[in-house]
Amino acid sequence: MTMSLTRSLTRPAALATGAAAIALGAVTIAGPAVPDEHWGPRGAIVNALGLVTFLAMAVAAGGLRNLLGLGRIGIVGVCVTQAGLVMMTIESAASQVHGGNTLGPVFMLGLLLTLIGFLTVGVDGLRRPGARWMAPLPLLGILVGIGAGDRGGFLVLGAVWSGLALGAPADRAEESAHPA
Numbered sequence: 408m409t410m411s412l413t414r415s416l417t418r419p420a421a422l423a424t425g426a427a428a429i430a431l432g433a434v435t436i437a438g439p440a441v442p443d444e445h446w447g448p449r450g451a452i453v454n455a456l457g458l459v460t461f462l463a464m465a466v467a468a469g470g471l472r473n474l475l476g477l478g479r480i481g482i483v484g485v486c487v488t489q490a491g492l493v494m495m496t497i498e499s500a501a502s503q504v505h506g507g508n509t510l511g512p513v514f515m516l517g518l519l520l521t522l523i524g525f526l527t528v529g530v531d532g533l534r535r536p537g538a539r540w541m542a543p544l545p546l547l548g549i550l551v552g553i554g555a556g557d558r559g560g561f562l563v564l565g566a567v568w569s570g571l572a573l574g575a576p577a578d579r580a581e582e583s584a585h586p587a
Contacts, residue, residue: 417470418572423463425569428552431456432562440557444507451503458499460561465492467568468524468545474571475532475542484527488545491520518553525549544571 434453435441441450468488475481494517498510508514525546532542548567552560 417467420463420466421470421568421572424460424467425565425567425572427456427459427463428561428565428568430565431460432552432559432565435557435561436559446506451506454499454503458496458503460564461492461495461499464568465489465496467572468492468528471528471532471545474538475528476535476537477528477531478535481528481531481535484524484531486524488521488524488528491517491522491524493517494520521549522546541571 431453434449434456438449441453446454465488468485471477472482472485477485494513498514498517501509501513529543529546533539535542544567548564552564554560555563
């Protein structure tokens, strides 16, 4: 992907992440917990929203490179995060077809990679000039989202990514190309 294509996709992907995560949080609050097997229609909706959230977040995470002005270590963290989110997306797709949790270890490994990647991004982002306060938000959002789970934790994750999409300053490369 070219840099301009990557930049043009990350903000809409962050908005899609926020919207899907907020919808997921609302659906999980609205009813009982979804069992691991034999989900039924509600479970399929919850899983589909999770799939969209993880896939969109994998794309949106690419925007953290420019937003936070990450160095090499942070960029590696973005790549690790994206690999983890792709694994979570694959597991969610397989589970959607099966109608129940299918590849649980793949999801857990993906979650671990995502957490490690976002931790790396957060630490590197805190060391860089600029929007330091934004650096730990993706990690905190995913921790609360997964940790609170059926109690609406994904509402927080959705708020984080919606905030990053709507409140993030213009891309550093765009700022330097068009000085005020």
